[in-house]
Each structure stands twice: as structure tokens, then as C-alpha cells.
Amino acid sequence: MAQQATLSKKDFKSDQDVRWCPGCGDYAILNCVQGVMAQLGVPRHQLCFVSGIGCSSRFPYYMNTYGFHTIHGRATAFATGIKSANPELSVWVVTGDGDGLSIGGNHMAHILRRNVDVKILLFNNEIYGLTKGQYSPTSPQGKKTKTSPMGSVDRPFDPVSFALGCGATFVARTIDTHQKHMEQVLLAAAAHKGTAFVEIYQNCVIFNDGAFDTIAEKTVREDHTVDLRPGQPLVFGKEHDKGIRIESWEPRVCTAAQAETWRADLASPGAAFVMAQMDAHPELPRPIGIFRDVAAPTFDAGLHEQIQRARATRGSGSLEKLLHSGETWTVA
């Protein structure tokens, strides 16, 4: 914490050339994350970035912290090991829609369920970037790609719904080009004790350019997104004149005055789940911001608490005693 005042964004830049395609949304995210790190007050050597494989997963190389570029889909499993081994580290996972939800979907589900105190940034570009443009589990149905020349038959995942279904304690969404918003969301994620799942809409200029233009493009953003700010009314639109309320389970557009006040900390994640379903409705604004943020014991703390408790009741384990446990006899 002592270093807080002294660190700036550029302290987090590593000496490696950044190698994404010019114009890739990943640059904006890197920039924002480096800025957020400078604000956290965590010294560089206590930070560890962990990733799988994909364009997005090259991220750790560009951060001047500890970093582990692992294998495809398994970053969350590695992060579970790292955080459990040393709960004092601030562990961040960077993953893609393919890495985190296709091959890595199960580890994602389980880290969320366990509530390991790890922050997860899922760069969703709705495509496999690194392997040059195949559809991903978040690509919309009918999407034509190299492996779906007649359009993809798959129905996509909604990452937020998926995370909620797994019992996630913190779920949020933000947009590569919306730096202020991203910063707020990342700060909230960092403040959350437990697994924080942040979906980031990220533009892949090469293989899926403009995938989020209808919602994320600056001129339409305010009309086509609604920001879920805990404690604030669900108001949106350039003029802040529109709102969202729920009628018989369906979110509907209403006037700002009628808008419901957002709560991310209800006992039931039902409300967050209903909000997530707005994704399927092109006529509704896309929710961004914080879907859910509730307190729950973390996995890593639980592990170490048991070790403490075992030592308190049984004493620190002695190898001598362990060897001699069970029934012994002596040959003289």
C-alpha cells in the first residue's frame, strides 16, 4: 500500500512490443487496465495476470507485473491454484469468448461457483481472433464465418446469464470504447471480495469489425445501452428521458420517472437474470454496468481457514508424528 502514490499508468507497461492488430479493441482495454492498476494501491509485485490462449490472452506480456500465459481455456484453473497458494496476491484473469466460454466454460463455471477471489476480464469479440476468424459460442446464430459458410447453427451463450446461472457473486459488463465506464466497473470488480466476472465488448477489427456498433458506437451508445448502477434508477437515452421497468417478467421501456431503481445486491439473482435477458431484444437497450455484487465467503479464505483450524485443534503437523501415526511396533 505504501507504493500507492508513486505508481502511474506507465509503471504497468512492460518492455514488450504490443502486438495486436492496429485498431484492435484490446489496446483500449489494456490502456484502461493499466490506469486502474495505478489507482488500486497494490504494488506491482503483488499483482498477477493469468491468461489462456487467444489474442486477448497475450495481455499478461504487456503488463509489468507477474504473469502467466497458460493454455487454452484453463486460465481460471491456474488462477484458482495461484490464489489458493498465495491469497495475498491480487489475481486477474484475462480471457476471450472462446477461451473462457468455449473450451474453458467449465473452469469458468466452477470458479464462479466456488467464489475464488479472482477478477476475470472476458474480452468478448464474438469471434475466434487468434485462429483467424471462426465463430465462437457468443457469435449470433446465422453468423457466417470460415467454419460456418452457410451461417452458424449454434444458439449463442449470453455470458452474463451464464455467470448468474453459475452463482457468480459479481457480474458486470462494459465496452472497450467506453473508457470511463470501464474504469468504474473495473474499480468495482477490484473492490469485490470474491470472483468478479466482467464481460467486455471488444471490437476485432479484422475478423468481426463493428459487431457491437449498433449498441457501442459512440453516437448511439446512450440510446442503446442502459447502465446498471446500484442504487440508481434504470434511466437511459441521450436526454436521460427513458427508463426500464419490469412487467410480468419482461423488461419494458418506460419514462425516466417510472424507471425502477437498480439493486445488484438482492438475495435472489433473479432480477439480474431478468435484466440479462434484455440482450435478446434488439428493441430494448443493452444493459451494461453492474448486474450483481453480493458478499459471500471466498474459496481461498475457506481453504486457509481450515488449515488454521486444523492447526489450532491438532497442533502444527510434525513429520515425526505423521510417520508414527497408526499402530506401530518395534523390532529390537
Added chain:
Amino acid sequence: MAQQATLSKKDFKSDQDVRWCPGCGDYAILNCVQGVMAQLGVPRHQLCFVSGIGCSSRFPYYMNTYGFHTIHGRATAFATGIKSANPELSVWVVTGDGDGLSIGGNHMAHILRRNVDVKILLFNNEIYGLTKGQYSPTSPQGKKTKTSPMGSVDRPFDPVSFALGCGATFVARTIDTHQKHMEQVLLAAAAHKGTAFVEIYQNCVIFNDGAFDTIAEKTVREDHTVDLRPGQPLVFGKEHDKGIRIESWEPRVCTAAQAETWRADLASPGAAFVMAQMDAHPELPRPIGIFRDVAAPTFDAGLHEQIQRARATRGSGSLEKLLHSGETWTVA
């Protein structure tokens, strides 16, 4: 369909000795499934049972149909291949809470997302039976087992919430000892076109006896469960006097008269998700029955539709033409 009248439950018994522990809940499920098969009107040779590894996964050996006992966690992937290869087969997956939600969680998530027309029976005994009693991803936190002598640190999955988060089109729950209910649920699952996910509470007498006694035991069942029957009010209790209604996202107990009418086919799965959250409240009845049942195109049909369309526009592929595609030249 011609065989409909002629098949009876015993036609579905194979010649293999059933090898579960005496008293295992699996027997009751086998019995019910064999009865349901006899009602479906699908000839035996069109039925295929696919399983992973676990006590539950021995199921196919006991069915006198086609069957594939595969590897741990992958039954849904095999089933996707089988159904895609031959959409005329009626394909049933039998899996356990470990097989289907621990190692197999990702394939489970993806089959649900894709909506492959396969019926999935997940025998949830909240334990690893076959490997002799370790906790599973559905075991409650604090559960003491061979691998968690001080209680499990993991927060459990709720299988129904998980399935809803993955975008499942049919989600239901039933109980091994409640044969009538199971029969109705299985018939509804069979009638659903698309992936049907059925969680079955199953008692493991050896390693987790009585796990569901407080809700499933016959004397308390009517008071401690509420049956989600589409189109019917959410009424429960021995006297049918109690009901469920939703107040600010939380299900609450009310009088039968105030009970909401259940709908499993809303555009948004939000309502079903809110219902699933009742699991966490011991003071509320446990919902069983049909959480969700909506129509959507199936993956296997989509695949074959593309093949038809390709043939319609490009003609049935000729090997000669394929070899000679691209630019050719001749050496004379």
C-alpha cells in the same frame, strides 16, 4: 409407431443383472424410465441410451435398446454426435451430478445452448457414488466426506439455475421416489423438441443416505415441495392450502388463493430462474416439475437443413467435380 401397442415395460429390460446397491434410488428411476419407454411408441431399435461414468451411468446396460457407456463427463458430446449423425434416433443421456456437472459441465452447457434434440436425465445424489463417497458440485457447503473431512469449502451449483443460465429450452426436476411425478416429467421431456434437462433427486443409500429426506420423504413431500405445472397455480401442501407468489423478486409463501399461475413458456426465462432460487431457502418449499418448456429450432435439424440447402443450390456433391474444382491444367 407401429410397435406402440405391443411394447411393455419388460421389453426394455436387458439380460444383464442390475448391479446397484440394494436400496439405491437408481432402481426406481430405471423402473420408471422403462415404463415411460413403453408408452412412447418408439421402437426399441430407434432408442439409444448414452452415459458417462458413475453409478448412474451404468444405466444403458440395463436397457434393452442401443446403448453407449462412454467416458467420464462426455456423454452429452457423444449424444450430440449420435443425434447429429442420425436425427431419427431418440437419444437419451443418463448422467450424474459429478459426471454431468463436474467434469462434464462444459459439454452440458454447450448441448443446452445448442438445443440438440437429446433428453438428459441427471441423477443428482449430491455425491460421487462410484468412487465411494467424495463431495460433488451439488453437495452442500460444509458437507463432510472422504475428501472434505472438515466440510466442503465449495459453494454448490444449482443444476436448474445452471441449465437456465445456459439457455436451456426445457428444464425440469423430479424425485426418484415420486414415480407418478417422474413419469409425467419424463413424458413431457420426451415430447419436447430440443434438449430436455431433467434433474432427478436420487438417494445414494451408501454414501449420502437421506440427502433429500427433508423434502422428498413421502410424509413431508407435499408440504416441502411445490410442483411447477404449466398453466396451474403454484399451490402446495397436504391440504393444498398454500401457494407461492413473487414479491420484489423473492418467492414468498401465501394462501392458495393468492398463488400465481405457473407459466413455463414465457419469452424470458427470468421467472423460471427466480423459482430456481427457492432452493437456497430452506423455509420455502422446493420447486419440482417443469421450470421451462419453450420451442426453438434444434441443432441437429439445423445441420441437416444446411446439407439439404447446399444440395438444392449446388447439386449433390460429385467426387469428380470436387477433385477438379479450383484451377486445373493438363499435361498431355
Added chain:
Amino acid sequence: MSQTQEPDVQPFESVVIRFAGDSGDGMQITGNQFTHTSAVIGNDLATFPDYPAEIRAPAGTRPGVSGFQVRFSSSDIHTPGDQPDVLVAMNPAALVVNIKDLRSGGIVVVNTGQFSEGDLRKANLATNPLVDGSLKGYRVLEIDINQRVTEALAGTGLTSKEVQRCKNFYTLGLMYWLYNRPLDTTLRWLDEKFAKRPELAEANKLAMQAGYNAGDIHEFFQGRYEVAPCTTLQKGTYRNIMGNEATAIGLVAGAQLAGLQPFLGSYPITPASGILEALAGYKEFGVITFQAEDEIAAICAALGSSYAGCLGITTTSGPGMALKTEAMGLAVATELPLVIVNVQRGGPSTGLPTKTEQADLLQAIFGRNGEAPIPVLAASTPADAFDCAVEACRIAVQYMTPVILLSDGYIANGAEPWRLPELAELRPFPARFQQVVPEGGFLPFARDERLARPWARPGTPGLEHRIGGIERANLTGHLSYDPENHELMCKLRAQKVLGVRDSIPTPAVLGDEQGELLVLGWGSTYGAITSAVEELRKDGVRVSALHLRHLWPLPKGLDAIFARFRSVLVPEMNLGQLARVLRSEYPQHDFLGYSKVQGQPFRTSELVRKIRTILEQ
């Protein structure tokens, strides 16, 4: 049983008893008690429990039979014996499943109280083996144990169910009488075990006493037998240990010797789960156990923990090993310590999950994409699993490498007396973490004299660095697509692993240092091979044996040893995997394979026969 003359109490060198009954009959407890009493007397011992297949089968059926074989001896022994001398069969299923193993002329004790029509039907028997002649050639002792126990416990006020659960102690008492053993060890154990239900302790004591007295009174037997203490046992404190337990304790010890916190990432699988279960109980040693969602997450979390400064460990069996393959490649690439334990079982695929086999050797040595060398070692007995686990930790930490330790189902569930090591015998191999920034900057892929790279723990100021699976530049560890660097790194990794042989001894030959035939073994064939060779040597046959603990790299000096023998016989519970490796490493020597792939260990007699045949040719 090499019988002698004495009339009353006949001495024997070594006896094998198998207790067999239904899963619910308590045969494992009976066997363990007999074992423990014999240990205290000072016999050498080896045991093998034979559990039924995974799911509990209906009572009285053949798949429901549970067995426990114990061999106790006045001389050094290495196996639980090929054939029981005595079979105790608590019901028809237990009889029919086990009788074919009994040596001819052996004693069979049958509980006739469990031989009703219904009992026979459950065991799938058309006729009663007690009367249909199938027990010809054995000495049959029929006792209605149900009835005897009922009588012995009349008046205790226990329910008849409770009474019947004491049957196994009746048989134990009978065996104690027959082999002239004291009851006190078991009496003490009963008091402890049933401290909260003294009436049950009492009942079991009564049953045991009744069985003991029955031997005395009824003259079932011609006489009693005696197996004298083994005088060649090394001095020291002993305990009986199963292989999985020994592995678990060895891993804790290995981590302590390295000065590291052990982190086990594992997913349950037969027959490896026991290690996870044991380590989950050692929390006071700082052991972190993570029951992962699958084997992939298990190894990845373990490797992550190693990156973070723990000693990462993962335990599994064949199918799980397959799933860990990709992550092992990353462990090789990132050069982090990691101990991977594979308790082998019958394969391929699900195979014979409760049976033993040694068919994962080639997978362990060669089964990864790319050039991904990993040291491989194998435990030879339950107690040896402790030493091997320590050794695996040593290699992993000293060489910054994943290490594969092979065990198998036979070792995992088998037990033997283990002379406990003195703490001073265990040599520490402390992990040396990089702590400060060296002059010129930190180079994560520099190397020490063993070619091991430095280990810098996240949390250490100034050593921030990134590692991963894309090829790394020598020294700096930066991403490198440079062709020459790739070749250099591949060779360095291979050399490092080969260099492990500098730290291991050449194994010692059992018997003459040269001759016609060397029997070369690895893993759990140790007991059978040693017994066979010792037996033959006693008969004057000139045959020697050599057992390998390190399978990759192979220790130095083998070439010279092989050169002193005309040929080398390699018995394996697979289709010839080590023989294949040896042929490719030492093409100048002649290796004869000898395979058994039956989910069952070799019998000493099979090996004796095989060796004789070869030598006679």
C-alpha cells in the same frame, strides 16, 4: 508351508490365510487384526485386500465378495503369496469365488450357517459345493458360525443383527488359536474402537474367545501351527502401511524436505482417490487440497500453485493421466516443479478400474506432443511408495521439472510392514527461491549447474516476469520464434532431464553380478520377482535380479550390468513396454519380454516356471 516333524505345535516358515465373505461381513477388519497381531509377534508380513468392483453388489452374490489375504512369515517375504494355505469362506459366494486359488491340500473353513437354498441361489450355484464333490482335495472344516455366535452371545441383550455382526471375530479367534497367537492386541483394539459402545466391544471379545476356544475344544484341527518371529527383520519401529497412504505421507515429507507448502490438485478416481483422501486429512501440515472439477483443472491449479511458490502435486489414474497430457507440456515448457502421481489400473479406456496393470509406462515417458521430456519413476512396494514420493519431490524441486511417479492398484491397496525412517535419515533438498534482483537484471531462463532455471515467486519485489507456453528465448524468457533458439531450448530441456541420472545410484543386482539370466523388473513386480529369484537361488539356480526405480532417465551403469548377462528377462504387467524402451536404449543387448495383462499381479510360481524354462533352453 515347508512342514517339519513336531507333533503338537508344528512350525512353519510362512503361511497364507485368505478371509473371504460378503462386503458386509467385516473381512477387511478381520484381516487387519490378524496382520497387526502377527506384526507385533515379529513376523514379516504382506497383505492384499481384494475389494469388490465399484458398486456394492447385493448381499450374498459373487460380485459382492470381499477378500483379505495375509501372509506371515519367519523369514523375509516380498509378496502376499500365490496361493492361500487357509481359506475362510463366510458364504457360498465367497467359497466359490476363492476356492480355485487355495493350494491343494489346503484348509477351508466354511460357515455352514449361510448355506441355505437361498444362499446358494444368490451365489448362482445349482448344487451345494459342500456335498457335490467340488471340495475334494481340501481339508474342509464345516462350522455353523451363525449358530455358534448366537450361542456365545446369548444373554448379551444384543439384537440378532448385532450378534451376527460379530461373526468375523469368531473366525479371527479360531485362526488365532490355530496359529498360536495372543489375543491381547485385538482385545486392546476393541476397547479403543468401541470406547463409546462397550457392550459391542464385549460382544466381539466373546465371539473371538468362542472361536479361540472352539479350536481348543472341538479338535477341528490335527494340531496347531507356529510361525516364528522373523529374526532377519531390520531393527526399528514398524507400522503396516498401504501404498496410497505411504505415497501421501511421502509427499508431505518431500514438501517439508524442500521447505515448501504442498498443494494437491486432484479429481477422484479409482485407485488413486486414497491419496487425495489421505492428504485432505493432513491440513495441520499446511497441505492444501483442491478437489477440482476435473483432472485438467487439477493439474492446472497445481501448476499454478507451483508458479506461486508451492510444491504442486496432482494424483490420478490412467484416464485422468490422459487428460493431464496438455498441461504436462506446459509444465515442461515453463520448467516449474510438479509431481504427477499415476496409480495405474487396467486399461485401455475405463478398462478394469479396480484391477492393477503397468501399461502406462510408454505414455509416461513418451506420451506428449512435441519434445517434452519428463523424469519418470515407479514405486515397487507399498512402503517404497514413501521413498519414491520423496524422491519425486526432490527431482522436481532440484531440477525445476515435472516428475511422473507411477504406482499401481496392487501397491495402492496392498500393505506391508514399513520400518519407519528416522528423521535424520531424510536428507533435505531445500528449494532456493530467487529473492533479489541479480546484477544485470533477472533472467528467468538462466540455468544453474543442474540446468535448472531460477524460481521467482510472485510477491517478490523486483522479479516481476511473465512465463508461458510459447517458446521462450534462452535466458530472458521472452517470446521467441527464432529457429536456433527453439532447437537450443529443446536440447537444454532434454539434457536437463537426462542429467537427473547424475543424481541417482546404479541399482544393485540381487544375486551374482554376472551369469546366464538377469530378471529385470520395475514397479510392483518387485515382490514376485524377488521371491522367485530367491527361491530359485536357494535351489541352486544361478539367476539374478535387478529392479529399476528410475525409468526415465535410466540410471547409469545398466549397460555394464547387462553386458555381464547372457540375456535379460523383463516381466511386465503389460505387453512389453519397458522391454521396448530398453531395446531402443541398449540395442546391443538381448531382452526377453514376459507379459501378463490380466489385471492381476504375477505369481511367484509363474515366474519360477518361466525362468526355469528359459534356463533349460
Added chain:
Amino acid sequence: MSQTQEPDVQPFESVVIRFAGDSGDGMQITGNQFTHTSAVIGNDLATFPDYPAEIRAPAGTRPGVSGFQVRFSSSDIHTPGDQPDVLVAMNPAALVVNIKDLRSGGIVVVNTGQFSEGDLRKANLATNPLVDGSLKGYRVLEIDINQRVTEALAGTGLTSKEVQRCKNFYTLGLMYWLYNRPLDTTLRWLDEKFAKRPELAEANKLAMQAGYNAGDIHEFFQGRYEVAPCTTLQKGTYRNIMGNEATAIGLVAGAQLAGLQPFLGSYPITPASGILEALAGYKEFGVITFQAEDEIAAICAALGSSYAGCLGITTTSGPGMALKTEAMGLAVATELPLVIVNVQRGGPSTGLPTKTEQADLLQAIFGRNGEAPIPVLAASTPADAFDCAVEACRIAVQYMTPVILLSDGYIANGAEPWRLPELAELRPFPARFQQVVPEGGFLPFARDERLARPWARPGTPGLEHRIGGIERANLTGHLSYDPENHELMCKLRAQKVLGVRDSIPTPAVLGDEQGELLVLGWGSTYGAITSAVEELRKDGVRVSALHLRHLWPLPKGLDAIFARFRSVLVPEMNLGQLARVLRSEYPQHDFLGYSKVQGQPFRTSELVRKIRTILEQ
């Protein structure tokens, strides 16, 4: 370039050109057009594209350089050449990355329009190579192509960005002039390609013509060169084919020859994705492609489809191969046909994903838990991948077994002219499904003369049966824990796979049937080995070559061949994997390994040198 005397148009036997520029410069198109025109003229050809690493690097940087090498010849050739004779470099990065490969005295064409300060900086160059002497020893041709194209296209009304995108056609025109090739093939291609934007077709034509004319007018070159048609090419219809494409077409053909619907389960991975992408475009052939969530689901779905009566196929590269290991075991256990294609890349772990290597051979043969034998074959050239894919399908279907087909990055992305087979040359191997219940009942694990079991498709009345990974009883397929049955089944599976050698020919030796040295290769070393041996033999050196398609089981007759040579040299892009297998199979012969693990194919010259050294010893 074996030069001759003629003054004006000099004939050459074989020429290598490399086009190099930024990823956006269209070098792949340029190379392909040159290739195609040369093909139509009748040259023999080999090409190798060299894509930048996975992610598109910033324009003008070294990692952003894209290259395409084409070799065209009047005689049979087998590789795209060790060193280019001509290098076309569109910017400083392309120059600096490629210049070291150019043969000394070679021609380098440089686009000076792209050599500003800024351009040099992007390429990380402190000085300008055009003036700092680094091009000494080459014939340098400086042309401001940016400017030339701007002039040529003035008045077309195109934007300057559109104009600059025609630069590559200027260089193509220049090369067409230099090597005396007609423009018509490319003109036709442009018309087709830009049918909807004729103004772009026109612009590219103008640019190409300007390049062609520049050759004529400016006297850049001393003269023109000529590479005559290759007269030894076999008659027939040809196309240029890349390895991944050939594999895809071969799988479609193989399925048709078996009378089966192909089902591909796959997950994208470099360099294998191309096969999935190609097959996804063949829906009219009934090809089902399933892009799975991971490699495990991919192989499981494929095996499921085989159970259901399709020809299951799965394609991947190293890390994906690792993940498929467990399911391969089930394929072995259930004895279902399955074709597994591994397009090898640099390892271990993520390794060098865009580079080539042959280091997955031991994994393919031995890398599974349990005794799990699988036939393994390897393609040697892009066109050979077609034949190998068909062969893999044949073995899978006729022997009811999984089959592994190894390809690699060099084959996958390399291209060569492929003489299209006549349909009649392709021999069908129809799958024979069990259709009716045989007398005595259906036995799913009975065997035919090849030891293959019957294949009964779900949906067939009366053949309902269950299969799985637990050991199956011989004949009935029921679960069996019987020890002897397990050994029998293990041996039957091994024998069945070994029996495949009865259906494959002994490969033919290139050169003398006996001698000092045999160079033995497998996979994509074919071209380099063949070129080296042919070159040496022309020089009178007595060396022979043999190339293996089948790696497991090895074909019959090798022993006899090896016996006729003093030693056998085994060049491999790994640390000696095939050599290891050969030593263990034929310990009586002497095998010399020769390794290159650089993510790069062998050069012919490296092999020539190595062979000479060995022969001189």
C-alpha cells in the same frame, strides 16, 4: 540455377522466387498467380507460403511480413528450394527479414517508394540497408513501385489507397517479363475475380502491364530467363493443392469409397483449422461438420457419430491431440472406425504454433494409458495428403479401428501440383454393416478374417446392443472382469492392428537396392530427402532413400532392406523419434539419427552435406 551460354533468353533448369511484403501487400495472391501461370506453361512446381505469426502485427513491422516462395522447374522437383534466386521486397521489413536467405549473387527487387525514415523505423532499422552496404554481393534493383503504379493508374479515377493496392501486380508483371511468361492466365483470373468491380480488374491489369513493360523498357536486367516446361511430368489433369485442402478432399473421397457419410468433429487450431474450414464448405457432399466447444467434445462427437454409422473424423494439432487421448482409448476399446488427423506444429505446449515439426510421432504410437494400439500413418507432401487420407479411411473402416494420420505445418500450408486421380484408380472399400440378426444371436465382439468386429448401426431392428469402455467379454461384449478375457482382448486388439501390415506394400527404395547408406524418412522430410539423394546420385554418390507412409505398424520387408545397407540415416524434425522406434523394432540394425528442431524444414543442402560427411567417414 545451372546457367548456360545463350545471350538473350537464358534457359535455367529451376528458379526460386520469393515475394515478400507487408501482410496487406497481397503477396500470397502474387505468388499464387505466378505459380498458376507457371503450371499452365508446364513447369514442375513447389511453393511455400510463410504467414506472419497469428496476430496481425502493425504495418511495416518485421512480425507483419508475409512471404510466398515459388520454385518452378523444367525437371522433377520435390521442395520449394533452399534459397531464393530472386527476392521481391516491398518494404524494409520484408527486405531485412528475407535477405539472409537469398543465394549469394541473387537478384533483389526493392520498392524504394517504401523506404522513408518512418518506414525504416517501423522495421526497427537504424540505417538504410540500401546504402549501408548490407546488400553487397546481391544484384539490387531499386524501383519506386509506389510511384510507378501511381503513374500507371493516373486517370483511372481510383483513390490513392485503391491505386496502391495494385502494387503487387506491378511486381508480378515484372517477374512475368523476366521469366518470359504469358499474362493471359492472370488476365482471365482478374476478370473473374473482379467480375463485380471491373474497374479494379482494369487497374490491376494496367499495373501488371506497367511492370511487364518496365522490364522491357528500362533494361533493369541483363536479359531474360527461361525455364522450359518439364517433360517428365506424368500426363494428366493437374491442379495446385495445399496439404490441408488435399486432406479435406481425401477425407470426402475416403468416406465415399466406404459408402459412409463423413462427420467431422473439430475445434479450430493452427495449423489444422484449414481442414475444418474446407470441409465446412462441402455440405453438398453430405459432410457434417461440428465445431465443438473443445477437442474433447470434437472427438467424442465424432466417435458417437461412428457408433451411429457415420465415418467419424476429428482434426487437430498437438495440444488438441493431447486432449483427445482419453477418447482415443475408448475408440480402441469399442473398436469403432475413427480418423484422427494431427497437423503437427512446433512444441512442446503452445510452442511455435505457426511453425512445423514432427515431434508427435511417439505420442501417436505410444501416448495412451493402457495397451491401446492405433495404426499411424503420415503424409509426405501436400498432394500425398489426399492418398493418405483415403488410406486412413480404408484402414479405419476395414479394421474397425481409430487411425492417426500425421501431417504438419509444412504440408498443411505448402502446395504442389497434383495430378488428379481418375475415379477408377480409387478402389472402394465399402463398410459392411451388420443388417440382420445372425443365427445364434448377434455377437458385437465376434471377429472377421481381419479380426475386425461387426458394425451394427443403431436403428437396425434386432441388433440392439450396448458397448463401452469397461473391458468387454470376447464375442458377447458384455462387461467382463475375467483376467484371461482381459489378456485375450488386449492381445486381439494388438494383433488386429499389427495385421494392418498385411494390407500395405513394402515401400520402394529410391536408388540402389543395397549399399553404404540408406536415408530413411517419414512425413514432410520427403521432398528434402529425395532432392538430396537425387542430387548426390547425379554426382555419382551411392546413396539410397526410403520413405515410410505407415509408421505403425511398420510395413513388412523393412528388415530385409535394412540388412542390405551398412547403416541407415534417419533425418527428422524432432530429437530422433522414428529412430527410437526403429531401434526397438530392429535392434539388429544400426540407425543414425539426424535432428533438426527449428520449426523449419530441412534444406536439401543440409542433407547433402550430412550425407557426404557420413559417407566420407
